[in-house]
Amino acid sequence: MQWANAVVQGVILGGLYALLAAGLSLMFGVMRLVNLAHGALAIVAAYMGMVLVNETGIPPFATLLIVVPVMALAGWILQRTLLNTALNRQALAPILVTFGLAVILQNLMLELFTADNQSIDVGSLAGASIQITPNIAVGVFPLLTFVVGVAVIAGLQLYLAKTTTGRAMRATSDDREAAQLMGIDHRNIYALATAIAVGLVGLAGVFLGVRTQFNPTFGDVTLIFAFEAVIIGGLGSLWGTLWGGIILGVAQVVGAQAFPSSGVLLGHIVFLLVLAFRPTGLFPKVVNG
Amino acid sequence: MALLEVENIDVFYGDVQAIFGLSLSIEEGQTLAVIGANGAGKSTLLKSIAGLCTPATGEIRFNGERINDVPPHRRVPLGISLTPEGRRIFPSLTLEENLLVGAHSKRPGYWNLATLYETFPLLADRRSRLGTNASGGEQQAAAIARALMSNPKILLLDEVSLGLAPVVVEQIYSALPAIVEQGTTVLVVEQDVNQAMKVSDRVQCLLDGRTVLEGKPSELSRERIASAFFGI
């Protein structure tokens, strides 16, 4: 029963990882860009949520109405200014630019907020849980995070599959030059993709800030978990990212059950095994452009 | 006034010059065939007109306006549409989605999904097939149809016949009259000289990035074309 509980908790944790990884997966899928500032941006969003709650007293979920649009706008500007230029240079340029951005953001947060652990207070919701069986109880907030994670992945998938802009995004991802020949301005498509991705990082960051204690260096591990979820699931596949998050979550929690204090390590091992034996991930995109 | 004028352009890839002082002009409604051997500069010419290559010198005018500095995605709304060499169908999109992406610029006109399926019946049956799974002929038909979705004033076709069986080439070229009938100006690039002569009002032959022969198909003898084509 302990094991069943571990699996359930792992799946639910996986929803948070999928939520954190959605934007990273989208940016890679659309422009083959690995955003190394992804984790730092999530923590920026967590601090934004925290400051808003502490200073204005608005309810934690209401902060999303501010954090998500602000982050999306920041993403749009980031793409139009730095990243579009970097993408036109050699392959290393976007890596260096986003790495530099991560370092800058982390140091700014250290200046502003010190290295102390913080969290976003959601009151009684933090401890609330639902008893599923006599031995398994799930926290209401983690469950909500899981639902939001699944909804975000499904929503993104639907957006890409059904809308005109989503279609243009897929076309640009397949062949940027051919897309230009269709009248598509790839710089706008990229800016939109990054706006969505960073907006979703904002959403994920606030959920992360409620769920766990965080400090400015927390971006690193956030990036690593998100990255592992994307790789396990298969680059460029959004559903794969959801499964990747779930597999990572289960590996960590079940791992911790088997070897207390080594859960995270087991997650890394699963990641490395996938990388070694199925480098395209477990759920690769059917088509490669 | 000519619809498209290319005047004395030089085009480079890095340090390598691909086109040397090339000029060309097409009247509205005309079909011009540009022929030439491998590496003659045909694709580079089309890419320069579509905006993927920028001439170092010289001028490209469309409707009398200089368009050298207009990026490719803004040439589509002007009415310039290129079916690129190698088709470049979006592999992860269905053939119908490929066509829909072609309508991105929302230029109004005769061509839409319905009229294109009528003109290219082989596409109608294959519309839900992924680009990557389509045959060469289906991809080529889709690539032309996709370019037509923007209802261009000028359609640039780069080596439609490349790698296709003769029957399939016939099938695809049989759509050309319907395209010309809409008043569309067509610039075809071909290595298949016979095909080029058959469909065009005028032929221009390139060799090593320069024009070596031009004229009406009826006025050019096979020998002159052969010697211009191979530079002998």
Ligand SMILES: Nc1ncnc2c1ncn2[C@@H]1O[C@H](COP(=O)(O)OP(=O)(O)OP(=O)(O)O)[C@@H](O)[C@H]1O
């Ligand atoms: N991307 C590129 N980078 C460098 N050189 C190129 C590039 N594309 C073409 N070239 C060179 O420019 C010249 C003209 O090439 P282009 O592709 O325009 O010829 P083409 O007439 O279309 O030939 P083909 O019939 O083989 O398609 C060739 O010498 C070719 O090697």
Ligand SMILES: [Mg+2]
């Ligand atoms: Mg060519």
